[in-house]
Amino acid sequence: MSGESTVMPPRKLHDADVVYLYDGSFEGFLCCVFESFAQHEIPFAVWTPQRETATLYPVRDIETDSSRAQRVFSALGRKLGRETEYLVSRDFLSGQEDKELLLIRFLHLAFALGPGTVKRMGHPDVAPLYEMKKSLDWEVDKFQGFVRFEEHDGMLGAVIHPKNYILPLLRGHFCSRFPEENFMIYDAVHQAVLLYQEHKAQLLELAAPLELPPPSAREQEFQALWKQFYDTLEIKARHNEKGRMTHCPKRFWQDMVEMR
Amino acid sequence: MEQSLMDKLTILADSAKYDVACTSSGASHPAKRGTIGSCYAPGCCHAFTADGRCVSLLKVLMSNCCAFDCSYCVNRKSNDVPRATFSPRELAELTIEFYRRNYIEGLFLSSAVLGTPDYTTERMLTVLRLLRNEYHFGGYIHAKTIPGTSPELIQQMGYLADRLSVNVELPSEQSLHLLAPDKGRHSIFRPMKQISVAGEESRQELTLYRHAPKFAPAGQSTQMIVGASPETDYHILQLSEGMYQKYGLKRVFYSAYIPVSDDTRLPALDTKPPLLREHRLYQADWLLRFYQFKADEILDKDNQSFNPYLDPKCNWAVQHYGLFPVDVNRAPFEMLLRVPGIGPKSARRIRDARRLSSLGLDELKRMGVVLKRAQYFITCRGFSGAHPGRGSAGRERITRTLIDPNVFSAGAEQLSMFAPPAVDRLVEQGVPPRAAQRMVREEAVQCLARAL
DSSP states (O other): OOSSOOSOOOOOOEEOSOEEEOOSSHHHHHHHHHHHHHTTEEOSEEEOGGGOOOOSSOEEEOOOOHHHHHHHHHHHHHHHHHHHHHHHHHHTTOOOTTHHHHHHHHHHHHHHHOGGGGGOTTSTTTHHHHHHHHHHHHHHHHHHHHOOOEEETTEEEEEEOOSSOOHHHHHHHHHHHOTTOEEEEEETTTTEEEEEETTEEEEEEOSSOOOOOOOOHHHHHHHHHHHHHHHHHOOGGGOOHHHHHHHSOGGGGGGOTTTO | OOOOHHHHHHHHHHHHTTOOOOOOOSOOBOOOTTOBOOBOTTOOOOEEOTTSOEEOSEEEESBOOOSOOOTTOTTOTTSOOOOOBOOHHHHHHHHHHHHHTTSOSEEEEEOOOOSSHHHHHHHHHHHHHIIIIISOBOSEEEEEOOTTOOHHHHHHHHHHOSEEEOOOBSSSHHHHHHHOTTOOHHHHHHHHHHHHHHHHHHHHHHHHOTTOOOSOTTOEEEEEEESSSOOOHHHHHHHHHHHHHHHOOSEEEEEEOOOOOOOTTSOOTTOOOOHHHHHHHHHHHHHHHHSOOOHHHHOOSSOOSOOSSSOHHHHHHHHTGGGOOEETTTSOHHHHHTSTTOOHHHHHHHHHHTTTSOOBHHHHHHTTOOHHHHTTTEEBBTBOOOOOOSHHHHHHHHHHHHSOGGGGOOOSSSOOTTOOHHHHHHHHTTOOHHHHHHHHHHHHHHHHHHHO
């Protein structure tokens, strides 16, 4: 090095009093990660326009730049391994408020310690990721069973109210189940639709809420048969309301035809 | 008189509901183009009934018109109940329509003996062929073999269904002879053996030819009734272990006997189903399958029944208290599995994480170890095992944390589903449920502490 001290001493990772604001997309999030690493800082919070509230902290707009996002994503796979890449991209679908912050904290740790970091499940910065994944997997697992389709002119339609944004995770399951059907699953919480038509699946964001038409007579007949089957199955001598509630909490009931 | 589909469904679902198995696990494949229905290896529950059981398959009987007269069964010949029979087309169509609406994962087809076992099976085969060949249904099918069916038909069934099952029904030959005179021991174990052999052959063929037909890819299961006959828990568990080893069963299901007739050979009609016993059997069954336990370690000739107050794993730990505490950072995996409060998942997490850094209490807690129970059985970084205190007070503290909370989780009015017999007796004498529970619990704590 030359005598001039143009090279700054390495900056230490620190908590910064700043709020990141990004567009809510995965690419946008990767740009937040980029920013956080570039500035060696962990922001106070990461918000999307929907979650924006009044704050005294300065808000920094993080622009979505796909080349930056690509850089972060490829580093993720290359330096930290497939397992980390999978965990991070899956957890991003979680509905938890502070998921971005938890992920950023984890990534700082992981890039410092290397690809084995995902296995440190007891570490305070790693454990929350598994918590999120658990709640996400649980919900996906439940909805694979609890989605109820109704037939409208040959098209199957269903409405769900999930806490996490699980449509991308339901896509594989339902597309490989009904390859010859046309169906749609409407996520009323996140205003999105999974549409599968003529062997092609699409994820669409909706501007306005969607309303399914009332069921036809034939549809009502099958719903009645199913309800009857469901009610018949109970063994009265073993009644266990608590057991049912643990396996199928009330928040699912509004979309299940036999529970309404 | 023509029965409507609704009537038939009601009658035939009602007759089938005492069959416990309703799992859709073990087979995995996506639907091909032009077909409908996939299988998902972990299985999928589509609804939960008011008794907390999972509904995964359309579980119905083909027919409940039975030629046999097994005294423990609602569908026995001599019982006066409404009878119905599905036509194959009707049932296949119902399955497909339910499946399309994502109500079910597939079909669970069983039947009463309609005329002869072979005729019944032929009829069931018609349904399966319709589903597989005409509707191109690729979802899960669990078919029950009818005792006394000829081996050729069972073979055909295996190539159409994902899972087959043969019910053991009762845990010993004497009971079978007494209560189900039409079903001999051979009519049960012969098909079981045939299925296990055919499945093994098919798996070998599959390694050679990728497109070889699959014989019951999700294996076979069985079920038996607990509490209708005098066998002990030890006997039942030995039988299960034997079947797991000999026939490679995927599951053994246990069903607490619910009185259905006033036959003098059976428990009286007002007997409560032995739910606690069934619960303990499932816990022990889990220990056999996922915790590397042997049946002999769980129960032995001198202790033939389960401890009502401790789950089998805690019971083992209490009896082998001298082997503890174990060091979480060094103990072999098998030993980790035996610590109360550590399950297979957290044991695997510990095994992976301890390679990277030594573990302390905080890490264990975040990994999902239940420290309340584990604390007296482990040591780890910065923790040399909890000290319960000296003498009987200390021992009581340990047993208090181990005692099974499910057994004593009653409200003021109602007893727990798993209330032990001692509590039941006190309640019958007029003691309020809560007080009865507290009394029995205290007594159990002290009694267990003395044995520790």
